[in-house]
Amino acid sequence: MPSTPPLAVDALHRSLADWFAAEGRDLPWRSPDCSPWGVMVSEFMLQQTPVVRVLPVWEEWMRRWPTPADLAVEPSGEAVRAWGRLGYPRRALRLSEAARRITEEHGGHVPASYADLLALPGIGSYTAAAISCFAFGIPETVVDTNIRRVHARLIGGRALPEPSHTAAEARLAADLMPAVDHDGGELACTWNAAVMELGALVCTARSPRCGQCPVSASCAWVAAGRPAPHYVPKAQAWAGTDRQVRGAMMAVLRDSDEPVAVQTLLAGGTTSSASAASDAAGTALLHLGGLAADLVQRQRCLRSLLADGLAVDSGVGIALPH
Numbered sequence: 001m002p003s004t005p006p007l008a009v010d011a012l013h014r015s016l017a018d019w020f021a022a023e024g025r026d027l028p029w030r031s032p033d034c035s036p037w038g039v040m041v042s043e044f045m046l047q048q049t050p051v052v053r054v055l056p057v058w059e060e061w062m063r064r065w066p067t068p069a070d071l072a073v074e075p076s077g078e079a080v081r082a083w084g085r086l087g088y089p090r091r092a093l094r095l096s097e098a099a100r101r102i103t104e105e106h107g108g109h110v111p112a113s114y115a116d117l118l119a120l121p122g123i124g125s126y127t128a129a130a131i132s133c134f135a136f137g138i139p140e141t142v143v144d145t146n147i148r149r150v151h152a153r154l155i156g157g158r159a160l161p162e163p164s165h166t167a168a169e170a171r172l173a174a175d176l177m178p179a180v181d182h183d184g185g186e187l188a189c190t191w192n193a194a195v196m197e198l199g200a201l202v203c204t205a206r207s208p209r210c211g212q213c214p215v216s217a218s219c220a221w222v223a224a225g226r227p228a229p230h231y232v233p234k235a236q237a238w239a240g241t242d243r244q245v246r247g248a249m250m251a252v253l254r255d256s257d258e259p260v261a262v263q264t265l266l267a268g269g270t271t272s273s274a275s276a277a278s279d280a281a282g283t284a285l286l287h288l289g290g291l292a293a294d295l296v297q298r299q300r301c302l303r304s305l306l307a308d309g310l311a312v313d314s315g316v317g318i319a320l321p322h
């Protein structure tokens with residue numbers, strides 16, 4: 001990737017910090033009053049899910065479990081139930097496990113260091129850096145999908161980053177971080193948040209709004225005439241996938257007060273069986289029954305939910321974990 005002279009990088013830092021101060025969204029986990037636990041919960045939820053879907057679930061989660069210790073004493077099935085339709089519900093199980101470890105090993109306080117965070121369940125390098133930076137002001141280099149895309153365009157002159165994270169991208173991200181000498185890393189943490197926000201709001205995957213971008217005059221991709229992507233990204237299928245069937249089964253389990261019979265879960269609902277269930281469970285059963293999935297796929301999905309610990313066989317039916 002082309003290198004950027006230090007003076008130009010300083011100007012990028014200032015431009016994006018100013019833009020972020022004016023245009024950054026006022027999200028509750030960015031509030032100075034938000035606890036490190038609130039930041040951690042938001043990072044778990046935001047890993048695969050857009051802000052607009054995360055907001056109501058995060059609010060309810062923090063009302064119910066304002067500290068790791070509050071969640072640690074609950075059955076993990078309650079975390080899975082509260083996760084609702086955010087998708088990838090193994091994140092809820094991991095968050096529940098992480099809350100227990102924080103309570104037992106860190107006195108109930110989310111640890112600040114990258115290494116301690118990385119040792120917790122469900123936390124990879126991105127999430128550890130993000131929590132360290134956004135909750136504690138430690139200037140770790142944060143690299144998520146949005147940041148990778150902005151870097152690829154702004155510095156690399158390409159429409160898209162490489163399909164998977166490369167060592168060159170990691171080096172570039174580290175090189176672009178503001179120095180920490182004068183302010184203890186405040187600008188570095190702002191830079192991480194600002195680039196991420198630019199990718200979410202302006203430099204979006206499908207239709208970048210370069211006319212409203214605070215750094216368009218420095219953008220290598222714009223200067224190159226906005227060349228087409230150098231590969232075609234794989235579309236993420238949903239209909240007919242195991243993810244769709246697993247999600248429909250999880251909705252039935254979340255909405256049922258009692259264990260659900262295996263046969264019911266494999267077949268989904270008919271109008272008569274669904275009407276015997278509660279409203280929400282009946283709707284979820286009808287949806288599951290309407291999916292174009294054969295018995296083999298349904299059995300495979302149920303087995304995988306059991307293997308992942310997202311569901312348990314209670315002896316009288318399938319339920320969320322205890």
Ligand code: SF4
Nearest residue numbers: 153203210213216219
């Ligand atoms: S000018 Fe366009 S492509 Fe370049 S960083 Fe801004 S929004 Fe992204």
